[in-house]
Amino acid sequence: MAKRLLDVVNLNKEFQVKSDKTFFRKPASIRVLSDVSFELYEGETLSIVGESGCGKTTLGRCIVRGMNATSGQVLYHTEDGGRVDFLSLRGKDFKKLRKEIQMIFQDPYSSLSPRMSVYDIISEPLLANFKLSKSEVEEKVTDIAQKTGLNVSYLRRYPHAFSGGQRQRIAIARSLISNPRLIVCDEAVSALDVSIKAQIINLLKDLQQQLQITYIFISHDLSIVQNISDRVAVMHLGKIVELAHVELLFKQPKHPYTEALLSAVPEPDPDLKKDRIILEGEVPNPANPPSGCHFHPRCAYKTDLCVKKEPELMSIGDGHYVACHYANDLKLRGVNHDES
Template sequence: MAKQLLNVVNLNKDFQVKSDKTWFRKPTSVRVLSGVSFELFEGETLSIVGESGCGKTTLGRCIVRGMNATSGQVLYQTEAGEEVDFLTLKGKEFKRLRKDVQMIFQDPYSSLSPRMSVYDIISEPLLANFKLSKEEVDEKVTDIAQKTGLNVSYLKRYPHAFSGGQRQRIAIARSLISRPRLIVCDEAVSALDVSIKAQIINLLKDLQQQLQITYIFISHDLSIVQNISDRVAVMHLGKIVELAPAEPLFSLPKHPYTEALLSAVPEPDPRLRKERIILEGEVPNPANPPSGCHFHPRCAYKTDLCTRQEPQLQQIGEQHYAACHYAGELNLKGVARL
């Protein structure tokens, strides 16, 4: 069994929201992440999926400390075998381990500084984390540029000269230059054309094999998730409602919300027709979540128990977890393996 790299324990994130109509009142606390827990193993790809606003990006940013979590732990196993809480690290200790965890952002246009050359963008993490000579920096930048499919002649140019796919390759090179152990990919291909998406996904897979990288892949595109993931976590309103290896989750989902998401995945065979599950009602408001199961207002299988008691994430199969009172009883539909 692979070695554990990360253990996220009961992670919570609150935002303070103040309405324009109630400017004289204290801000309202809205819980965007609620008790999120999961393990991550070396060399695997764990995908986080769900509707917009479910907390996927917030989870990724809290893990890399792009924003501070309200409470919880992100227990990280160092190369020396020491377990540390990444959220409590400070000063030199944080800087020493910061290079191990990197992020690829969604927008390849706004995530690259227009005032910096490609060489400066890629080399910046090296200069911030290591004491290297100019020759050593040049060698590492050239090597990672070639690995990510960038022509060495591009290094003197600026981001405005490149297409979206090339910009994302620059962002990938920047995240890889410090040789991290974990990369959080936040919708890393959502802004790209279909053909470019395939190139970037194949590039990420190849680099994972070459450099032994672990990915947290945040996406709403389930067709891509099905092909890149080892395991998948489905989020709804700040909670993980299903967590399982990719194949059983796509073929035999155990949560009604997962079933609804999978029904939207297009079939590659035009002769096949499947019934789309349309969720009725509106997405619950995180500031005023419904009682019991937060999904029950839109669930076709709800009972009185669902409206009163919130289900907990429980194991219902080998490495398969679901937060549904009837997870082991419902006959839910999945999708075929692409």
């Protein structure tokens, strides 16, 4: 059993939005994350999936403190066996652990400074977190550039001279240079061509094996998620509605929303016809979520209980967690349902 690296406990994030022009009216509150909880183990890849606006990116940024969570904890298990709340750290304590949790952003074009050379971009985390000589910095930058497939002779060039795939390799090298234990990949391949996506995914998997890195992989592409993940968490309207090992979730989903997402996964066989589940109705408004289960307005299996009572995320065995009143009763289709 792998050691725990992270415990996310009841994480919430709210944004205040002005409701109208009335000066004395309080601003409206939109809850983007609602009591999100899960554990993360060393060396695994946990993917976070869901449609646009479900809170995936906000979750990733709150974990790395790219934005401040409204409430909740991110309990980080240190290498010496201790456990600290990463969100409450300040000053030197925060800086000490900051280098161990890094992030790869979605857009390789806007995440790199056009005023800095590739060498300066990759070496910047070293200069900010360590006291190293010039030769030591150069050695580490050269080593990580080679591991990420970058041409060392091009390190003095600027980002505009590189393609999207090469830029993402630069971003990966920058995130790895401080020897982190956890990397949050926020749609790290969504802006790339299909062939380049495969190269970057294979690179991430190879680096994980070499360097013993843990990934939180945020994506909407379930084909990639199936290839890279150990476990998958499905988010809907700021909540995790299902979490399971990747094989179990893809073959035997237990939440109707997961079933609908899986029905959109393309089949490699062009002769195989697949019934796509089209969700009817509008996506719920996070500023005014529906009563009971937030998915019930678009769920084909809803009952009066779903309208009145919100289900809790409960274990149904084998590391499988579902937030559905009828998780043990529904017979839902997975990706390989035709073969079973």
